Amino acid sequence: MRSRSLTLLPAVLAVALAVPALSPASAAGGGGYALPGFAAQAAARTDYTIGIDPQAKGAPIDHTMYGVFFEDINRAADGGLYAELVQNRSFEYDPADNAGYTPLTGxxxxxxxxxxxxxxxxxxxxxxxxxxxxxxxxxxxxxxxxxxxxxxxxxxxxxxxxxxxxxxxxxxxxxxxxxxxxxxxxxxxxxxxxxxxxxxxxxxxxxxxxxxxxxxxxxxxxxxxxxxxxxxxxxxTYKGHGLREDLAEKIAALKPGFVRFPGGCLVNTGSHYGYDASTGYERKRSYQWKDTIGPIEERATSANFWGYNQSYGLGYYEYFQFAEDIGAMPLPVVPALVTGCGQNRATDDPALLQRHIQDTLDLIEFANGPADSTWGRKRAEMGHPAPFGLTHLGVGNEENLPDAFFANFTRFRAAIEARYPDITVVGNSGPDDTGDTFDRLWQLNRDAGVEMVDEHYYNSPSWFLENNDRYDSYDRNGPKVFLGEYASQDNRFANALAEAAFMTGLERNADVVKLASYAPLLSNEDYVQWRPDMIWFDNDASWGSASYEVQKLFMNNVGDHVVKSTASGTPWNPQPITGAIGLSSWATSVAYDDVKVTAADGRELFADDFSGDASRWTGNGTGDWGVVDGAYVQADTGVTNPLVTAGDPTWSDFTFSVKATKRSGGEGFLIPFAVNGGGNPFWWNLGGWNNTRSAVDGGNSSRVFHSDDTTIETGRTYDLRVEVRGRTVKLFIDGRKWAEFADDTNRAPEPFRQVVTRDQKTGELILKVVNAQANAARTKVDLGAGTWVLPAAEATVLEGLPDDVNTEFTQPVKARKTQVRVSSGFTHTFPPHSVTFLRLKDKRR
Incomplete structure (x- = not known):
């Protein structure tokens, strides 16, 4: 299809990644960015090592590991993958679908x-x-x-x-x-x-x-x-099956292992309401597969969850056929009659629930039944006598009512397994990567022995860099993970790099993560309900985002099993925790005395026994502070955080001790330390939350470092001590160590990630390295004694600037291939902001 210029898409939902662009001056000084296709010698370098044990066979990787998730969002079907060129061809548009519609829209x-x-x-x-x-x-x-x-x-x-x-x-x-x-x-x-x-x-x-x-x-x-x-x-059309060629070809080029369809939120929302009693016709209803098969002119139309009409010209038969055409496993999702996607509603109609369960059994027969069965015959009549080979089926999507959902899911699962025991019934864990709903659904799935659980999350690029090890701690004997929807929140190359770093962790945990699909797959540039998206298009052209290029690189180079490998981390030169000291409280009257700060070598830095005034302390203008009987008293039980501070904000490696007494009120003590004006101080909160628990938190991320149920007694004097050494803190109550932690909140997420897999057919080791930083990564790779590889390895490289965005007009993020000299021990410099796949071929093959 023909290309034309395109205005750059706005960076909606953009989240900045900590990879600052370098100025021309810094580039000239040796710290610059190497342009794509050029050597990275001009960039500053960080040294790494990667050790590979080619004989250590890790988790097998299923050929279905990576796939695609299709949902009719962003006009992905009508006006998109479905090749029909006429809009509203049957005059069914309606204000019930979109307030701006009429039957003559288009x-x-x-x-x-x-x-x-x-x-x-x-x-x-x-x-x-x-x-x-x-x-x-x-x-x-x-x-x-x-x-x-x-x-x-x-x-x-x-x-x-x-x-x-x-x-x-x-x-x-x-x-x-x-x-x-x-x-x-x-x-x-x-x-x-x-x-x-x-x-x-x-x-x-x-x-x-x-x-x-x-x-x-x-x-x-x-x-x-x-x-x-x-x-x-x-x-x-694609293989003559009614799909737009350029879009279908871009999807096929990914070589996906599965196709999850038809959604998403449109699957389960509105599944039991919107019935028009005057006509006996449901305008708004869940995606029901029987509406979408048979002759095109006999298929129903309905409102789409995403705000427009859907014609079902692209229906279940076409989804199955497309999956077959591109060699992918079909993975349909059916409604569980519990709404998700920001809605909280479950059906109370047992007859409706049973109808949907029967519809699901009929769907399996439509996909797999013989041509002389009731629903297999309908498939054959549409042109496909042979079964489609359905093996997996999802029930529900992102439900917010975990117990109601799981009650329905259990009925679906029991009915399916009774008739089709070879079908894997996939559960889900709600709409986020953590939280009460996530925890409850995982518990229910685990307790019931569900085989696979669908996780969804859309997070910042920093989250993806920080969570490379997310699945390291998952139960190897529990349900497997289907990561059905994920993406970082923009379409810049920085986002794609973060996703690539995360994907190395998915592969490393291929024994737990069995399926994964970026989402959404498609977006028409003029009808955008959600972004980011993998493939963008208009009426005559299509283009892959930077994330598309990353997904394609991983999907085309999966490998058959993981090979054991280790890598050094990015060096970090942590600065010590520094700051002055403070005293405070929360809706509580307190008395503090005998404050002392000493250096690590024993030198006294500060002392105040309040035998005089409190002139060395600076307050924030709240609270009722005063020296009473040789102690510094805050008397107001109605004020929150009446902070007073003292000392030098440059103090480091110090010990801060104080005697604290609760006089009255609902809580205990607030002991700030490392108060320096450059960020949040650390807070030791003793007897917080209505004197039910205590915690230490703070730093720039307000991270909680320790929490327990310590409570504070009224009238009792406590000896409190805080020892700060470098970035390590120890906290003591009456001489007993209460907590110890090392603060790494100022450390950037690890930008250097790698994984190694083996391609059994070619005998190649596939070394996959992500360098999501402004520095080049000079890396010593050790394959171990007795390993012999051919001296020339094929490298496929994606590199660019963090803010690069692929558009119809320009595609700065594009894979290039080159040759790299390798041996059993070699050094290679991975460019800044890059993803590199090296295929190392065994010399004996």
Whole structure:
């Protein structure tokens, strides 16, 4: 398809990654960024080591490890992967789907009388509306985006269902034009005959190209002409199966192991409401697979969760067929009748629940049943006598009511396993990576012995860098993980790098993480409900994001099993914890005495026994502080955090001791330390939360370092001591160590990640290295004694600037291949901001 310029997409949901761009001056000084395709010698370097034990076979990696998740969001189906070029072809658009819709949305009259009707003359029960024209009359359709894409010399198939009340028939003229009326292809002349619905067809061969084409349909003569299902399809679709070629080819190029479909939030939302009692028709309802099969003109339409109408031209048969066409495992998801995606509702209709359970059993028969079974016959009638080979099926999506969901899930699972014991029924863990819902659903899945659990999360790039080890601690004997939806929150190269670093952890834990799919897959640039997205498109072009390039690199180089490897971390030169000291309280009257600060060598830095005044202390203007009987007293039990501070903000390696007495109130003591004005101090909160527990937290991340149920007694004096050495802190109560921690909150997430897998067929080790930082990574790679590899290794490299974004007009993030000299022990410099895959071939193969 033809390319044209594109305005850069705004950085919605952008989260900055800690990889600052270097100025030209710093580049000239040896700390700059190496441009893609050039050596990285100009960049500052950090040294690493990677040790590989080629004989240490790790977890096997299933060929289905990575896949794609398709949801009809961002116009991914109609106006996207589904190749139909006419918008609202059956006049079913409705304000119930979108407040701005009418039955003629997408259409414009060219004369005569037009009326969309729902009467006894309808095409069929599910295709309820049609267009009634008082002749002569005509209509024109501009498709999606700026118009219909027409390419010179390509063929386009027109079809429409029509009927006329004229005994002699009605002439129908069909044309392809540009907005000015210029003919793009020779017109079609069709004679409509009879007052019964008949399908009429014709083919255009385009003489001219245009991205702003229009389909013009005109009826001549007199009387009434009725039209429905007005369609224009490109002759060339992916493998002839009705899908837009460039989009399908980009998905196929990923070589996905599975296709999860049809969603997402649109699967389970609205599954038991929206019923129109006046018509007996559900306009808003969950995605129900039986609505989406059979002849196109007999399929239902409904509101899409994402705010528009969906035609179901891309239905369950087409999903199964597409998965087969690209060699992927089909993985459908069915509604559990518990709403998720920000809604909290569960069905209380047992008959409705049972119908959906039966529908799911029928779905499995549709996919796998013999051609003479009830639903297998319907599959065969659609053109696929052989079974599709369904093995996995998800029930539900991101439910917020864990117990209600799991009660329904249990019924689905029992029914499926009773009839189809070989089907893996996939549970889920809610809409986030942590929290009460996540914990409860994992407990329920684990206790019930569910085979696989679907996790979803969308987080910052820093989160993905920090959570490379997320699955290291998962139970190896518990349910396996299907990471059905994940992405970092933007489409910059920095996001793709963070995702790549995270994916090395997925592969390392391939014994736990069995399936993973970035989400969402597709977005039409003019209909965006969600971003980031993997593949972007308009009516005539498509382009992969930086994340697409990362996903493609991993999916095309998976390997058969993990090989044991270790890597050094990025050196960190931590600065010591520094700061002054403080005293405070929370809705409590307290007395402090005998404050002392000493250096690590025993030198006294500060002391105050309050035998005089408190002039060495500075307050924040709240509280009732004063010296009373040789102690510093805060008397107001209604104030929160009346902080007073003293000392030098540059203190480090010090010991801070104080005697503290609770006089009255609901809580205990607040002991701030490392108060330096450059961030949050550390807080030792003793008797907090209404004197139910105690904690120490703080630093720039407000991280909790220790927490327990220590409470504070009124009238009792406590000896408190804080020892700070470097970035390690010890806390003592009455001479007993209460807690110890090492603060690494100022440490950036680890930017250097790697994993090694083996390709059994080629005998190659695949070394996968992510360097998500501004420094080049000079790395010594040791394959161990007795390992011999060919001296030339193929390297596939993605590199760029953190803010690089692929667009239709320019794609700065693109894989390049090169040759690298290797041996059993070699040094290679991985460029800044890069993903590199090295294929090391065994010399003996």
């Amino acid at each position: 259409w414009a009259p060219t004369g005569g009388t037009l009326d969309v009707v729902d009467d006894d003359a309808r095409l069929n029960e599910r295709n309820r509306r049609h267009l009634k024209l008082g002749l002569p009359a005509g209509i024109i359709n501009a498709g999606y985006n700026s118009g219909i894409n027409v390419e010179r010399d390509e063929k386009y198939d027109f079809s429409a269902w029509a009927r006329t009340d004229q005994a002699a028939g009605t002439p129908l003229t069909v044309g392809l034009t540009d907005p000015a009326g210029k003919e793009l292809a020779p017109g079609l002349k069709i004679q409509v005959r009879g007052d019964g619905w008949t399908k009429y067809t014709g083919t255009f061969r385009a003489r001219e190209s245009s991205t702003t084409g229009r389909l013009l349909v005109s009826g001549g003569g007199a009387g009434t002409l009725r039209l429905d299902m007005v369609s224009l399809m490109p002759r060339d």
